[in-house]
Amino acid sequence: MSSSVSRVSRLIYFLLICVVNGADYRLDGSVVPSYYNLTIGVLRDPAEPTLFDGEVSITLRVVGPLEVPQIILHADTLDISECWLLDAVGVQVEAIDISRLIYEAATQQVKVPLTQPVQPGQNYTLGFKYTGHIRTDMAGLFSASYVEEVTNVTRGLAVTQMQRINARLVLPCFDEPALKAKFQLQIIRPNGYQSIGNTKLRETTAASTDRFVDHFEETPVMSTYLLTFMVASYSARGNVSDFAVLTRPEFYNHTEFSHQVGQRVIPAYGQLFQIPYAELGNEVLQYASSPRFPHNGMENWGLIIYSDEVLIQESGYSDDWSNKEFTIRIIAHETSHMWFGDSVTFSWWSYFWLNEAFARYYEYFMAHQLYPEYHLDEQFVVRQMHLIFVTDARNSTQPLTSLESDIQTPSEIAYKFSGIAYAKGACILRMWRNIMGEQNFDRAIQNYLKQYHLGNTVPDNLLYHLSENWPANQEVDVEQFFYDYTEQVGFPMLVVRLRSVNAVTVQQDRFLLDYTDGSRGGLKYTVPLTYTSNLAPNFYNLTPSKYMHKNERYQLIAFDEPIEWFLLNLRQSNYQRVLYDYTLREGLRVALSASNHSGIPVENRAQLIDDLFNFAYVRYVQYEEVFQFLEYLSKEVDYVPWYAVYENLNRVAKRLTPEQLPSFRNYLSDITKSVFEKLGVEWSSQDTPLDVANRNKLVKWLCRYQVSGCRNKVNVKFVTSSEQPSPDYRETFYCAASSSDFNSYTAVWGRYYLETRPSERKLLWSAASCTTDFETHYHKMIISGPESVEQKKIGIARLYEQNPELVQPIFEMITENIVVLAYDFQSWEDTAEVISDMAEYFTTRQQQQLFQEFYDVNHQYFGKSAAVLSKSLESVKENIAWAEDHLEGLVQYLERRNAGSIQGATSILVLLLAVVASLLAWL
Incomplete structure (x- = not known):
């Protein structure tokens, strides 16, 4: 009987493993690792610079109830030469014939068959010797190089990128995030190089006369994707036994700022989370830069790898406010991962947002805490929430949390690396934090980090700690609220209508940008409601006054007195759009036009702008209503609302025909009057970071559309000033000057030829291409010039982007002899991209016809790339049809407005002439 039960249990266990394996992408979990002893030899042989040597011993334990006849783990493009198995005391159990290893290319697994199965509850050591490839695709272990400025010698380096699933x-x-283990790393490298890894260097020994072995301290228990090392020549700012910034020697003097940021960020997180970094289990944290890297940064535990641009601040070139803000944010983001991701790790890729939502959230809000002059708490709304709303309103969106069974293959894992995990996740965290209150939220996060230190989590683990610290006075099902925004896609649109002089109703629908794309339009959400009115304005109490539950048709909000205006979703704290009826919207427009915008915060002003543009796109309101609402901007000078304007206005401006642009210019001149008076084109040492950003965007727009004499004003500054523009403004001002007249264009071009810095040459090339003298620039500077094809494509694009009214003559010039461009590019594919990109700026039926005629005559030259032109031609038709359908009322509004301005100006002129005539008669 017992024997029969045993056989049945074995069969059940085998079937369970088969079910778990499914398509065999997941490991079966029968054995788990606890320790890797890894030795990597890089740059081993000048004759084989693309190979590395590896040897690894993996301590593992059989955790299932049955003996295991084969061990399955990950390996991809590794040439294994030896394999062995030892028991717990180091005695060899088996020398495994490598010809018996089974490789599965699709699942990137290697199966190690055993002559004697390993036993339940026992520890073993599985060892391999192998060679691998130093790659060029920035995955796994890859190569990079740079040219030393002083010697002009090319120096190579090797660096890793293990995320997502590249440790294999x-x-x-065992390349799954839940299969954590400790790593003991040794790097064999040539003389003249240094190596760095996750932990502190313990010692260096000689392997031969010209090769050395660097031995590193043991890592904490961590996931395989966090393993890292670099072999390079570098200089360190700081203490490599504690905190240091590591870059190539010539960059040492440019790392002071990034080092200072790290010195502030690391202890600030320790204080916020109540777990100092050193107590996480790794005493060292280093920032290293690579000249070639697939991301801005990678959060390897103890050694964060950044692209050069993040850590390098060269005085006079890359130390502008914008670059510094970029450095602050990326360092804040990657450093937060030491707690979220490294110490506490998601259990599977379907929960990837548990890493990145926190990192993106603290990227803005820790940066704001330490560097409040950037107002990143306010900027978060326009740079994260408004951005991800577009993604989350389409059928292609995804929930934060996916089923594990849906995320198995490499491509499915890659699918989770989307803006949803980062930006939407951060928006939802911000909403919870504002609803709970800072102390409650922080306490929940501290407890979450402490409980799961060195472990793995699923969303329910976070939910538990949020629920435990949720304010008791709020009538909401926290679990339902949590799942509504993590397991459902999309977000609510709240429709607000004036019911009486002192009451409004609120209804919810899911907002979609295309109701025909197959999206689920009937989704409902638990909706927190925060609001205020003119009766007792309070914009900063973000605790919901009430919740709208999923089964409620509407909510009634009543006041004791008649209201003049009503504002919902204070500081756009909650993840929702708000659509007001005309009366309520007009009340808000009047309030915004009043002194100090009636106290309405910049986040809400930006929200109103962004919401209206998106509602116009789907025809809930008309574009002329949006532009009428935006008349209030004539009194607006703050950056965040203007950011929302510029991000949305381009969609409309690109669709206006050359005949419609004069009325648009007049409108743009009027609404930018106050902000242009405040900022102008003159920079000052008193400028704040937001002044700088605001002026840059303002000058780009006004000069592009030739408004308020912008080009001439910039040109006067360019011609008369002996000082070089600060890095903050260089590209913007060079572009505006280049577009103003031929002399300034040639001056910018001359600077390009004299400049030696690659980054500065790139900037000047782009700026010179803003010229209106497009024929000279195209024929003399682009065609047959020495620049790369990519640079030339940028140069052509800048010609019409900066001068949208010239897109048709530029198209006619280029297509008159398209073979010239194709011959210069040596590529019909790149030539097709140039034409396709340009066609995105076509706005008239005449331009569409010109494109059609060009395609009919020339498409056979393009081969397969003719499909790009065909698709672009369809896009042109759709764009023009969209403009005719959506913008007719707006065009009429702008023309009436422009005519009124002209009539008003004429009346004033007539009046002045009459006064002058009377004076002359009197004299």
């Missing part, structure tokens, strides 16, 4: 390219391993 460097060593045979």
